């Protein structure tokens with residue numbers, strides 16, 4: 001679970017918005033200019049770098065800071081060359097069967113999966129419960145909205161303030177997508193990218209992930225899609241209607257109703 005004692009907010013004197021962020025998230029704060037010496041009391045800092053909100057690990061040999069980048073890097077590369085609706089995530093959500101699906105991404109994280117789905121024509125609402133991750137997401141979404149190239153995609157993305165547990169059954173959507181954190185074994189942890197280590201350190205694993213499935217089943221009109229690492233047990237111990245197995249992970253699909261129905 002999230003351990004705020006290892007995270008602080010760093011800001012320069014003029015960066016009042018970051019200072020406000022510290023207050024909002026109830027995190028300790030430091031002015032980088034005069035109090036740099038205290039920075040290493042914390043494992044991670046939330047700070048501004050090149051106009052982006054980033055999370056940075058402190059100390060020697062720390063990996064590159066992480067931010068939400070939807071208009072460049074790996075996410076952009078995947079949009080252009082990732083295989084479109086041929087990707088397993090698209091097949092799992094049923095994008096080959098129906099256009100313009102509405103989707104709740106109930107475990108949004110850094111928004112990469114949500115962006116793939118929106119770039120393939122879905123209208124996606126993002127839910128993220130950890131405050132600092134939601135702030136990174138909000139910052140990344142705001143910056144991506146300024147990029148003309150992907151303006152149409154960004155119009156299909158919205159960020160909620162709560163979690164799906166606050167959503168009423170009447171507000172259902174076509175598909176609910178779940179990708180909770182799973183405790184990796186040593187073998188698979190080698191594959192976890194260095195820069196994503198903060199997720200493991202700070203967010204931990206989502207021990208209550210099982211409870212997402214029954215709620216998602218109430219909110220989905222057609223299906224619930226669960227992304228799982230290879231070898232992980234079924235969420236909530238429930239066998240899916242079918243699964244799509246990939247190299248490093250799989251999608252479990254819980255069908256409620258055929259996508260051919262209205």
Ligand SMILES: C[S@@+](CC[C@H](N)C(=O)[O-])C[C@H]1O[C@@H](n2cnc3c(N)ncnc32)[C@H](O)[C@@H]1O
Pocket residue numbers: 106107108109110111112113114127128129130133163164179180181182203206209212
């Ligand atoms: C593995 S990450 C998701 C990565 C994401 N699919 C992506 O493409 O970037 C899981 C995220 O789900 C969030 N999460 C877990 N349970 C949640 C819940 N009940 N409500 C909202 N967010 C949740 C965690 O805080 C974490 O950020």
